[in-house]
Amino acid sequence: MHVGEMQKKLSQWATEDADRKITDLYSLLCNAEWLRVAHRHVNANQGRETAGIDGETMQRFKENLEANLETLRALLKAKAFEPVPVNRVYIPKPDGRKRPLGILTIRDRIVQEALRMILEPIWEATFSNRSYGFRPNRSTYDAIAYLSNRLADYQGQGFQWVIEGDIASYFDTIPPRRLIKAIKKKVADRDIRALLWKFLRAGVRYRGIRTDTLTGTPQGGIVSPLAANIYLDQLDKYMESKYLHLTKGARARRRKQGKGNYLYARYADGTPVQA
Numbered sequence: 001m002h003v004g005e006m007q008k009k010l011s012q013w014a015t016e017d018a019d020r021k022i023t024d025l026y027s028l029l030c031n032a033e034w035l036r037v038a039h040r041h042v043n044a045n046q047g048r049e050t051a052g053i054d055g056e057t058m059q060r061f062k063e064n065l066e067a068n069l070e071t072l073r074a075l076l077k078a079k080a081f082e083p084v085p086v087n088r089v090y091i092p093k094p095d096g097r098k099r100p101l102g103i104l105t106i107r108d109r110i111v112q113e114a115l116r117m118i119l120e121p122i123w124e125a126t127f128s129n130r131s132y133g134f135r136p137n138r139s140t141y142d143a144i145a146y147l148s149n150r151l152a153d154y155q156g157q158g159f160q161w162v163i164e165g166d167i168a169s170y171f172d173t174i175p176p177r178r179l180i181k182a183i184k185k186k187v188a189d190r191d192i193r194a195l196l197w198k199f200l201r202a203g204v205r206y207r208g209i210r211t212d213t214l215t216g217t218p219q220g221g222i223v224s225p226l227a228a229n230i231y232l233d234q235l236d237k238y239m240e241s242k243y244l245h246l247t248k249g250a251r252a253r254r255r256k257q258g259k260g261n262y263l264y265a266r267y268a269d270g271t272p273v274q275a
Contacts, residue, residue: 003037007121014125014186021188022122029114029195030077035069038114042106042222052105053087053205061106072107079191083108085203085210086218100172102204102218112199112222115192120226122186127229128236130244133268134225143265150263161260170269171228172216176200179217179231199223228269239264 086102132143
């Protein structure tokens with residue numbers, strides 16, 4: 001299997017029919033080459049040697065690489081793979097607060113990366129152009145440039161406010177059932193959704209104590225940023241349908257009615273809006 005070609009097909013299917021629910025995706029996870037590529041991606045990450053709660057480093061995993069990947073493949077094929085709790089640490093923030101970070105085991109990282117490789121092409125094909133965070137070839141600078149350029153286009157039309165919003169503890173509060181429901185709109189494969197559900201409910205361990213994860217998707221998880229974008233895509237589509245494609249006349253009428261007109265861009269869970 002050529003992984004890149006399969007990802008192009010997934011993107012093409014999603015682009016050609018926005019309402020299509022794609023099936024038979026779980027078999028990709030059970031493909032040896034798919035897992036090898038997932039491992040190469042994880043192995044290229046800067047924090048690859050940081051161990052999860054099982055203490056296994058990437059170096060140790062690679063000592064018996066093919067056998068370890070085959071074990072993962074067999075577990076996935078038998079639908080017997082079980083994620084383990086993430087190891088929670090806290091990273092200092094510039095404002096003095098601390099941000100929770102979940103460290104996965106090497107094996108969970110590889111499986112999550114394999115999941116990301118399946119899901120990302122499907123959603124990237126239909127994500128809003130107003131979404132800039134945690135996406136390929138997009139950055140905060142792109143979001144700022146978009147807003148700056150559009151403000152120049154609308155010069156003299158009375159924009160009066162810049163509103164920047166941020167969802168508090170967003171990753172930790174995403175409702176898992178609603179997230180799975182959003183994924184179901186494009187993924188008909190129950191086994192893929194069931195595996196993602198396992199990751200969402202795998203729990204966290206902090207200072208030796210395990211706690212359940214009833215909400216959220218752990219910061220630090222490979223598939224977490226994509227899951228966060230899938231959930232907030234509903235907000236992006238709402239803004240597009242209600243406010244972002246109005247004609248010049250419609251915008252003028254809203255002004256006369258005392259209503260605002262909007263420019264909109266979202267980076268991750270922070271939402272800068274121009275009104």
